[in-house]
Amino acid sequence: MTQAIKDYIVFVGRCARETIHGDWRYFLWMSALTAISLLGLNAYLKQFVVGLSVTGMTDQVSWGLYIANFTFLVGMAAAAVMLVVPVYIYEDETLHDIVILGELLAVAVIIMCLLFVTVDLGRPDRFWHMIPGIGKFNWPISMLSWDVIVLNVYLILNAHICGYLVYMVYQKRKPAPMWYIPFVFTAIVWAFSIHTVTAFLYVGLGGRPFWNSAIIAPRFLASAFTAGPGFLILTLQIIRRVTKYRIGDKAIMMLRNIVQVSMIINVFLLFCELFTEFYTDSAHVASAKYLYFGLHGHHGLVPWIWTAMALDTVALVLLMLPQSRSLKYLNMACGLAIIGIWIEKGMGLIIPAFVPSPLGEMVEYFPTRNEWLVCAGIWAFGMLLYTVFLKMTIPVLTRELTPTSAPPAV
Amino acid sequence: MGDEQRPDGKGGEISRRAFLAAAATAAVAATAAALAPMQDITDLPTLEEFLRKHYTELTPTDKEAIIARISAQVEKEYGVRPHLTDPQPMTGVEYGYALNIGRCIGCRKCVYACVEENNQSRDPQIQYIRVLEMKKGSIDVETSNTDYEGEVPKKDSFYMPVQCQQCRKAPCVKACPVKATWQDPDGIVVIDYNWCIGCRYCMAACPYGARRFNFEKPMIPKEELNPEMGLISNRPRPKGVVEKCHFCLHRTRNGKYPACVEVCPTGSRKFGNLLDPESEISIILKTKRVFILKEEVGTLPRFYYYFNI
Numbered sequence: 001m002t003q004a005i006k007d008y009i010v011f012v013g014r015c016a017r018e019t020i021h022g023d024w025r026y027f028l029w030m031s032a033l034t035a036i037s038l039l040g041l042n043a044y045l046k047q048f049v050v051g052l053s054v055t056g057m058t059d060q061v062s063w064g065l066y067i068a069n070f071t072f073l074v075g076m077a078a079a080a081v082m083l084v085v086p087v088y089i090y091e092d093e094t095l096h097d098i099v100i101l102g103e104l105l106a107v108a109v110i111i112m113c114l115l116f117v118t119v120d121l122g123r124p125d126r127f128w129h130m131i132p133g134i135g136k137f138n139w140p141i142s143m144l145s146w147d148v149i150v151l152n153v154y155l156i157l158n159a160h161i162c163g164y165l166v167y168m169v170y171q172k173r174k175p176a177p178m179w180y181i182p183f184v185f186t187a188i189v190w191a192f193s194i195h196t197v198t199a200f201l202y203v204g205l206g207g208r209p210f211w212n213s214a215i216i217a218p219r220f221l222a223s224a225f226t227a228g229p230g231f232l233i234l235t236l237q238i239i240r241r242v243t244k245y246r247i248g249d250k251a252i253m254m255l256r257n258i259v260q261v262s263m264i265i266n267v268f269l270l271f272c273e274l275f276t277e278f279y280t281d282s283a284h285v286a287s288a289k290y291l292y293f294g295l296h297g298h299h300g301l302v303p304w305i306w307t308a309m310a311l312d313t314v315a316l317v318l319l320m321l322p323q324s325r326s327l328k329y330l331n332m333a334c335g336l337a338i339i340g341i342w343i344e345k346g347m348g349l350i351i352p353a354f355v356p357s358p359l360g361e362m363v364e365y366f367p368t369r370n371e372w373l374v375c376a377g378i379w380a381f382g383m384l385l386y387t388v389f390l391k392m393t394i395p396v397l398t399r400e401l402t403p404t405s406a407p408p409a410v
Numbered sequence: 411m412g413d414e415q416r417p418d419g420k421g422g423e424i425s426r427r428a429f430l431a432a433a434a435t436a437a438v439a440a441t442a443a444a445l446a447p448m449q450d451i452t453d454l455p456t457l458e459e460f461l462r463k464h465y466t467e468l469t470p471t472d473k474e475a476i477i478a479r480i481s482a483q484v485e486k487e488y489g490v491r492p493h494l495t496d497p498q499p500m501t502g503v504e505y506g507y508a509l510n511i512g513r514c515i516g517c518r519k520c521v522y523a524c525v526e527e528n529n530q531s532r533d534p535q536i537q538y539i540r541v542l543e544m545k546k547g548s549i550d551v552e553t554s555n556t557d558y559e560g561e562v563p564k565k566d567s568f569y570m571p572v573q574c575q576q577c578r579k580a581p582c583v584k585a586c587p588v589k590a591t592w593q594d595p596d597g598i599v600v601i602d603y604n605w606c607i608g609c610r611y612c613m614a615a616c617p618y619g620a621r622r623f624n625f626e627k628p629m630i631p632k633e634e635l636n637p638e639m640g641l642i643s644n645r646p647r648p649k650g651v652v653e654k655c656h657f658c659l660h661r662t663r664n665g666k667y668p669a670c671v672e673v674c675p676t677g678s679r680k681f682g683n684l685l686d687p688e689s690e691i692s693i694i695l696k697t698k699r700v701f702i703l704k705e706e707v708g709t710l711p712r713f714y715y716y717f718n719i
Contacts, residue, residue: 020430031433034440038440038441038443038444039444041444041445042445042446045445045447045448048447048448048451049447049448049450049451050626051624051625051649051650052608052625052626052650053534053625053626055625059536059613059619059621059622060619062610062613062614062623117609120609121607121608121609121650122607122608122609122610122649122650122651123606123607123648123650123651124607125454125460126605126606126607126608127607129464129605129607130588130607136588136589136590136605137587137588138587138588138589141584142584142586143585144585144586144587144611145587148587201611202614205581205614205615206617206707206708206709207581207615207617207704207707208614283550286552354614356552357619358551358617358618358619358704359540359551359554359556359618359619360550360552360553360554360556361540361556
């Protein structure tokens with residue numbers, strides 16, 4: 001047993017050494033990400049010292065960019081399931097070689113989610129109040145307590161699956177089904193749960209009519225299954241360009257099918273929501289009116305949402321056309337869809353629920369520079385983590401790094 | 411990643427080493443610069459504060475120590491020795507509040523009396539009570555105005571002050587992930603300022619916009635500090651936690667009226683024990699035209715609005 005642990009530590013150590021090798025592009029990329037992460041850390045510490053008054057949030061709009069990013073990223077993390085399902089349930093081999101890359105993305109993104117929640121806390125020093133057993137956890141009543149559980153378990157599940165399967169490749173052993181199959185299947189259900197619970201977080205609040213819609217959880221999933229695989233389409237092309245890992249066009253085209261269908265469902269559900277809000281035209285439409293057209297002379301979100309609408313529409317049309325079988329147009333469609341969904345789920349879904357306030361006050365939210373820097377920092381740190389994970393894993397997958405391969409000199 | 415940088419021990423190695431050394435130095439310098447804001451921190455929690463248990467788990471000895479500690483802090487910061495107590499709910503008492511919107515003239519005296527009584531931050535400004543100016547003919551809060559100015563009452567307007575409704579089915583209590591807010595037996599929804607993690611989920615949950623967040627360390631002028639303090643009511647709050655109206659529990663649990671009731675020049679505000687059938691509040695609920703705000707959200711407030719004929 002101790003030998004096994006020792007071997008595993010050696011394995012992780014050798015993988016970690018891979019991260020200090022690379023060409024100038026790699027170092028430039030990593031340095032840039034580190035620099036932005038540090039800028040974000042600096043901005044966060046300013047907030048930590050002074051308080052959340054350095055953000056644009058107010059008593060009326062008490063959640064902002066942090067929770068918006070959090071919501072978007074939970075979806076990105078859940079999207080790994082779109083690769084797992086074809087491979088493990090339908091035993092389709094097309095995506096077999098990239099499943100692990102999707103799961104690694106999930107690990108990095110969940111860490112980003114946890115960071116976004118942490119920077120949003122007024123008292124991050126009291127995070128331990130949320131640890132079951134030590135703190136005082138309001139489970140099962142509070143939806144936020146559910147979210148803490150599902151996110152952390154999803155993180156552990158994916159970390160375990162990746163760590164185990166890559167180690168087996170390294171050791172040239174066949175993975176024992178009992179050590180990963182049950183976890184993979186649990187992770188499938190869990191992926192749906194993280195985004196559903198995150199939707200329930202909002203949906204369960206009777207005092208916020210804008211969120212009080214049963215369609216939000218399905219909308220979350222549809223947009224997640226667009227943005228997540230879309231992000232992977234872009235990432236996989238970079239990976240196959242800069243490493244020896246072979247990723248066929250067939251796999252990318254299969255992801256295209258997933259993105260295509262999800263995007264259609266996403267836009268359809270959005271249409272359903274808009275119809276219900278605007279055709280009914282009850283008093284509850286105030287937030288949606290503010291979002292799309294402005295209300296009582298306040299138009300803060302109007303440019304955001306119409307940008308998102310335009311991006312979503314162009315992405316949808318591109319994805320439907322045969323042109324997006326060419327990587328150039330596919331990449332464009334994915335890029336537009338990701339940005340469109342980021343706006344729609346963030347600024348478009350979180351902020352309007354607070355405007356007008358429950359007492360009818362019109363207080364708009366404009367994120368501050370410091371807030372943007374914190375967000376940029378977390379994004380850069382997430383990308384940094386994902387790059388590190390890939391850098392550690394890919395040499396194993398390409399069999400360049402084996403127990404007997406010569407250790408690379410520094 | 412490609413094969414050109416797989417080390418072969420030749421060419422480029424020394425420069426890479428030099429580069430790594432330079433990069434390491436730069437990284438240390440950049441990290442130090444990033445951490446610089448921490449030099450200005452003044453309110454890091456002490457170990458005792460960090461490890462403090464939840465309010466409901468404190469023993470009497472714990473509480474004594476906490477009261478002594480907070481008193482000392484307040485004295486140091488404001489130069490006033492506070493009279494800090496922790497009044498408990500009385501048995502057989504459930505508080506209720508009734509507000510006569512027929513009489514309220516929108517003078518906001520209650521708003522400022524509340525700020526002074528409860529040591530609310532003056533900058534950034536925190537107020538528990540919002541007075542809505544409504545146009546006659548509508549009871550929809552979305553058509554109201556909260557920042558009206560000038561002489562009151564205005565023609566064709568009526569006024570509806572809103573504060574924490576002390577709901578029987580409080581969405582904020584449900585939302586809190588760490589049970590930092592709960593309902594005491596006398597119906598008051600309280601907050602443990604030393605347990606709140608500042609996630610503001612309760613603020614998103616509240617249909618009445620009653621909760622306030624300390625976006626900064628509260629600023630209260632020394633001479634305006636109210637030294638009569640309750641541990642879970644009006645003692646100065648730390649930065650980064652949520653607060654709200656608590657029916658002045660340090661007064662009401664000692665048999666006094668809340669500050670807003672006492673100050674109201676028109677007698678629009680009524681307060682008392684719902685369990686006592688002879689109390690003024692019980693009689694109002696029986697005899698007046700009473701309604702509750704946002705009945706459709708099902709929160710069952712203990713705060714009622716009424717009007718005379």
